[in-house]
Amino acid sequence: MTGNSDGVFFLTGKDFANAGSASSNLKGILEKRGIPAEIIRRASIAAFEAEMNVIIYAVAGMMHYTITPETIKVVLQDMGPGIPDIGLAMQEGYSTAPDYIREMGFGSGMGLPNIKRNADKLTINSVVGEGTTVEFVISLERSGR
Amino acid sequence: MTLDDIKGILGALALTGRGDMEIDIGRAYCADLMSDVLAFSVTNSLLITGLTNAQVVRTAEVADIKAIVFVQNKRPDIQTIAMAEAKNIPLFVTELSMFDTCGRLYERGLRSQMGPTV
Numbered sequence: 073m074t075g076n077s078d079g080v081f082f083l084t085g086k087d088f089a090n091a092g093s094a095s096s097n098l099k100g101i102l103e104k105r106g107i108p109a110e111i112i113r114r115a116s117i118a119a120f121e122a123e124m125n126v127i128i129y130a131v132a133g134m135m136h137y138t139i140t141p142e143t144i145k146v147v148l149q150d151m152g153p154g155i156p157d158i159g160l161a162m163q164e165g166y167s168t169a170p171d172y173i174r175e176m177g178f179g180s181g182m183g184l185p186n187i188k189r190n191a192d193k194l195t196i197n198s199v200v201g202e203g204t205t206v207e208f209v210i211s212l213e214r215s216g217r
Numbered sequence: 218m219t220l221d222d223i224k225g226i227l228g229a230l231a232l233t234g235r236g237d238m239e240i241d242i243g244r245a246y247c248a249d250l251m252s253d254v255l256a257f258s259v260t261n262s263l264l265i266t267g268l269t270n271a272q273v274v275r276t277a278e279v280a281d282i283k284a285i286v287f288v289q290n291k292r293p294d295i296q297t298i299a300m301a302e303a304k305n306i307p308l309f310v311t312e313l314s315m316f317d318t319c320g321r322l323y324e325r326g327l328r329s330q331m332g333p334t335v
């Protein structure tokens with residue numbers, strides 16, 4: 073499959089039964105396009121961490137993806153508390169997750185660092201009391217990494 | 218080491234019916250923190266964990282983990298098992314502790330993402 077494709081998944085805060093299904097669907101779409109498994113894994117891991125953050129911290133949000141022959145771009149936009157200090161949130165191990173999230177295996181403060189590690193470009197914009205937008209891009213060209 | 222070998226070494230029970238038991242598992246990773254799994258596990262490996270929620274199967278799916286062993290007889294609910302079936306990720310449960318599960322597999326030659334495989 074070539075050319076461009078895009079789509080959107082809607083996310084509901086605290087909907088843990090479906091948490092991860094958007095990233096799972098995105099993974100399936102990338103597989104259908106025949107993108108190399110190593111790149112799919114990076115995109116899926118980054119998308120899953122970002123999706124979990126919306127489910128954990130926000131009220132609602134959406135994941136929008138755009139795939140071109142050159143890049144995979146994923147934008148997660150949420151309505152939620154926002155991130156007061158993005159630099160702090162990016163630090164490995166920093167987390168404000170409550171105990172019940174930790175008991176689920178999340179909230180170790182590695183989510184945003186994991187996104188950064190897997191993406192070629194990461195942009196975070198946030199307004200406290202309104203919401204957060206996390207955008208990451210993964211290059212499909214061989215020179216990408 | 219095949220899935221069948223792992224099942225035998227751990228005296229484990231298969232919770233899923235599908236999946237090829239002859240799949241070769243070269244590496245294993247053990248954690249209850251899913252972000253650590255996402256950061257440090259390698260593809261086509263075995264995940265050993267004490268957590269049984271649906272996000273564990275999602276984590277395995279996105280990280281290309283081949284199979285999951287739940288320790289200390291902890292079992293996921295039926296929806297989580299069904300999701301693993303659908304994603305073709307075999308699930309096993311063992312009565313062994315996390316320590317003994319890792320110890321027995323290590324003894325038989327299974328290694329993490331870091332060390333050399335035997």
Ligand SMILES: Nc1ncnc2c1ncn2[C@@H]1O[C@H](COP(=O)(O)OP(=O)(O)O)[C@@H](O)[C@H]1O
Pocket residue numbers: 121125126129130150152153154155161162166167168169178179180181182183184185204252
């Ligand atoms: N979408 C979001 N909305 C509000 N806060 C967020 C969001 N994503 C991340 N955060 C904040 O950034 C912190 C670090 O996020 P992350 O690195 O994913 O670690 P964790 O989710 O394990 O705490 C979170 O604990 C939270 O305070």
Ligand SMILES: [Mg+2]
Pocket residue numbers: 121124125178179182183184
């Ligand atoms: Mg997180």
